[in-house]
Amino acid sequence: MLKIALIGYGKMGKTIEQVAKDRGHEVVAAIDSGNFTPANLNNADVAIEFTQPDVAHLNIAKCFDADVPVVVGTTAWYDHYEALADRARTENKTLFTATNFSIGVNILFHINEKLSHIMNGFSAYDVKITETHHLQKLDHPSGTAVTLAEGILNHLDRKKKYVGLLEGKSADITPFDLHIESKRREGVPGYHAITYKSEIDELTISHNAKSRLGFAQGALVAAEWVAHRKGVFGMKDLLNF
Secondary structure: OOEEEEEOOOHHHHHHHHHHHHOOOEEEEEEOOOOOOHHHHOOOOEEEEOOOHHHHHHHHHHHHHOOOOEEEOOOOOHHHHHHHHHHHHHHOOEEEEOOOOOHHHHHHHHHHHHHHHHHOOOOOOEEEEEEEEOOOOOOOOOHHHHHHHHHHHOOOOOOOEEEEEEOOOOOOOOOOEEEEEEEEOOOOOEEEEEEEEOOOOEEEEEEEEOOOHHHHHHHHHHHHHHOOOOEEEOHHHHHOO
16 A cells, blocks of 8 residues: 555546545545645655646655655656756656556557658658647647657658647648647547558557546556656556567
8 A cells, every 4th residue: 555645636636546545545645736845745655746837847856855756647847857857866766757647548659659660661651640638738739749759750750840739720831840730629538649641541540538547547557666666767667668
């Protein structure tokens, strides 16, 4: 059994709380804002952070100050990632980050890289990413879509950078750009698709989240895995891809 601190107590935090209890863990702190001190984490074995991009890095630093391993599900804070990862390694702290904790999505990440490596040899196909989320999701493109884009850019020589646009917005997109289209719809937990299209056919791989439950379960599995480890980790480490 783990004693868990939840940093961020919105819909995701409450879902994680229920899954944690179902798995036999105890939630010892439920913090609904960044207005807390490291002392609030004293009774926790591990913290799970799902808040907002502008405060996530500050929350991670407080976990380090409390010497509590932290699992981070917030995205779009990664300008601070290298500094915090360096601190974790230097000071023997624990940081586990993921743009998406769903096991299915992380399988998609793996397949996406394999497919982009194959498609590098078939230049007749253009590629596009589409992501759809609920109206409350403020950042775009999603962290998951960015991870998918990075996986493609690592293997597909004809694409040099990604360009993210909200549905209905326009910009100059060259053949060297990887287009990510972001859509926002009421009640959609998360949908991601990668489509390769030529003049004669198209190939699509996708993941459709039916609820927040998959994200919550993945975050708890990560917390269980990392609670007694030191260092910087991600889902590839947990899943051994």
